[in-house]
Amino acid sequence: MVSRVIPVDPFDLVIFGGTGDLARRKILPGLFRRFRSGQMPEGARIIAAARSEMDRAGYQQMIADAIQEFGAEEKNDKDAIAKFLDVLDYTPIDAKGKDGWAALASMVRKDVIQAFYFSVAPSLFGDLAQRLHDYKISNDQSRIVVEKPFGRDLETAKALNKSLADHFDEKQIYRIDHYLGKETVQNLMAVRFGNVLFEPLWNNHYVDHIQITVAETVGVGGRGAYYDRSGAMRDMVQNHLMQLLCLIAMEPPSQFGADEVRDEKLKVIRALKPVDPHHIVRGQYDAGPDGPSYREDAENPRSFTESFIAMKCHIDNWRWAGVPFYLRTGKRMKARTSEIAVVFKDLGHSIFEGDEKRHRNILAIRLQPNEGIDLQVTIKEPGPGGMRLVDVPLDMTFADALGHAEHEVPDAYERLIMDVIRGSQTLFMRGDEVEAAWAWTDPLIQGWEERNDVPKHYDAGSSGPEDALMLLHREGRKWRDIKG
Numbered sequence: 001m002v003s004r005v006i007p008v009d010p011f012d013l014v015i016f017g018g019t020g021d022l023a024r025r026k027i028l029p030g031l032f033r034r035f036r037s038g039q040m041p042e043g044a045r046i047i048a049a050a051r052s053e054m055d056r057a058g059y060q061q062m063i064a065d066a067i068q069e070f071g072a073e074e075k076n077d078k079d080a081i082a083k084f085l086d087v088l089d090y091t092p093i094d095a096k097g098k099d100g101w102a103a104l105a106s107m108v109r110k111d112v113i114q115a116f117y118f119s120v121a122p123s124l125f126g127d128l129a130q131r132l133h134d135y136k137i138s139n140d141q142s143r144i145v146v147e148k149p150f151g152r153d154l155e156t157a158k159a160l161n162k163s164l165a166d167h168f169d170e171k172q173i174y175r176i177d178h179y180l181g182k183e184t185v186q187n188l189m190a191v192r193f194g195n196v197l198f199e200p201l202w203n204n205h206y207v208d209h210i211q212i213t214v215a216e217t218v219g220v221g222g223r224g225a226y227y228d229r230s231g232a233m234r235d236m237v238q239n240h241l242m243q244l245l246c247l248i249a250m251e252p253p254s255q256f257g258a259d260e261v262r263d264e265k266l267k268v269i270r271a272l273k274p275v276d277p278h279h280i281v282r283g284q285y286d287a288g289p290d291g292p293s294y295r296e297d298a299e300n301p302r303s304f305t306e307s308f309i310a311m312k313c314h315i316d317n318w319r320w321a322g323v324p325f326y327l328r329t330g331k332r333m334k335a336r337t338s339e340i341a342v343v344f345k346d347l348g349h350s351i352f353e354g355d356e357k358r359h360r361n362i363l364a365i366r367l368q369p370n371e372g373i374d375l376q377v378t379i380k381e382p383g384p385g386g387m388r389l390v391d392v393p394l395d396m397t398f399a400d401a402l403g404h405a406e407h408e409v410p411d412a413y414e415r416l417i418m419d420v421i422r423g424s425q426t427l428f429m430r431g432d433e434v435e436a437a438w439a440w441t442d443p444l445i446q447g448w449e450e451r452n453d454v455p456k457h458y459d460a461g462s463s464g465p466e467d468a469l470m471l472l473h474r475e476g477r478k479w480r481d482i483k484g
């Protein structure tokens with residue numbers, strides 16, 4: 001596939017935490033793909049910074065190895081790799097001390113776009129912002145990119161926002177939620193606002209309910225102790241699932257601009273009703289053939305943290321009054337899948353004799369795997385025997401429809417980083433959005449902590465606890481199957 005190249009101006013991208021897991025696994029391999037597809041201008045430079053003592057050649061080798069480990073077929077393009085490595089530089093720095101800052105100041109150019117990616121623990125965000133300012137490295141055009149988790153509650157999120165706002169304007173701050181960089185998430189907006197078909201039906205007159213599922217097959221082993229302080233609500237719902245909810249539920253923005261889109265998302269978050277505790281099911285996976293139980297993974301035999309959560313939410317506005325939004329996410333589930341399903345209402349009346357089945361149109365937007373869209377429609381079953389109706393999928397995988405392989409679709413990180421360079425904030429979270437999301441989340445977490453709610457058990461490799469199935473069953477609804 002030939003990429004459509006949108007030119008960007010020369011830039012210096014400084015990656016704090018350039019030796020870390022995220023930088024080696026996602027950021028640098030992603031930047032390499034953009035470089036290879038011609039999206040980096042002449043004169044672009046990437047400067048990695050971390051405490052490790054290393055010279056430029058050492059860092060280039062580290063990234064050459066990372067591309068081999070984490071890259072796809074582009075890792076065989078030795079010529080492109082050599083040219084990309086030439087763009088990289090490294091400088092040792094201590095985010096909390098004085099070491100390395102003068103050297104960084106002398107490296108970063110003043111006359112090009114400057115972006116500073118904080119790929120470090122959030123506890124260092126304030127230190128980095130302060131030193132970029134004190135050492136006069138950044139200016140009022142510089143951009144900073146920060147990673148999740150953005151706080152663990154409203155109070156910490158406000159403190160983080162303040163530590164950045166002390167030195168940077170909101171227009172300079174890019175809070176990453178990599179779900180927003182996924183091709184299909186953007187397609188959600190294209191489908192809604194680029195077609196005449198769906199928008200008239202996108203309301204409580206026609207939509208019965210909406211399901212958002214993000215299921216993972218992996219457990220928390222390896223980062224169990226870290227995860228145990230967070231849980232599925234903080235790790236997934238407060239950010240990724242709420243972002244998906246916002247995009248599916250928001251009013252049409254007047255244009256696809258950063259503030260127009262984010263204003264509409266914010267209204268959705270603010271219209272979310274508090275959730276009835278009976279409409280929340282939390283779970284922990286048991287040991288299975290593929291691994292230990294959640295509590296063993298978390299190294300906490302008395303843990304009450306959830307590795308699974310399902311809940312029924314309501315948005316208190318005219319469009320969605322009475323329409324349940326069911327959210328579900330968990331670890332060690334039966335398949336890895338992320339999907340949003342808009343389940344339309346039954347036909348009020350069937351003209352076909354003997355047709356007693358409740359036929360429903362369902363628009364399912366698959367984020368992974370096989371990014372695509374599937375519209376369930378009802379047709380006549382072929383053959384004799386009268387008008388027997390059957391539900392079939394109108395299934396479109398983007399890769400097939402657009403004639404390219406899945407690996408050619410830009411990864412979320414590479415797309416988002418290039419948006420930072422272009423100065424487009426549409427796919428990044430604004431400070432007030434993050435705070436509003438925590439303001440909705442906090443009382444729910446406090447509620448189950450105060451009640452000492454014990455998470456339900458579920459089998460590893462299942463669809464979650466029985467109670468989560470009941471959440472829909474008792475209302476005559478059904479979760480969609482979790483399929484990989």
Ligand code: NAP
Nearest residue numbers: 017018019020021022050051052094095119120121147148
């Ligand atoms: P990591 O592997 O622990 O890397 C942390 C980086 O920070 C290392 O490069 C480390 O290098 C550097 N560092 C630590 N202390 C420093 C200091 N005082 N001064 C300068 N550099 C320092 O963490 P990570 O997994 O890459 O995560 C980075 C950020 O991304 C975190 O906020 C994390 O929550 C977020 N995130 C990560 C992922 C992921 O998949 N990994 C996904 C989503 C979000 P030195 O030890 O050499 O200093």
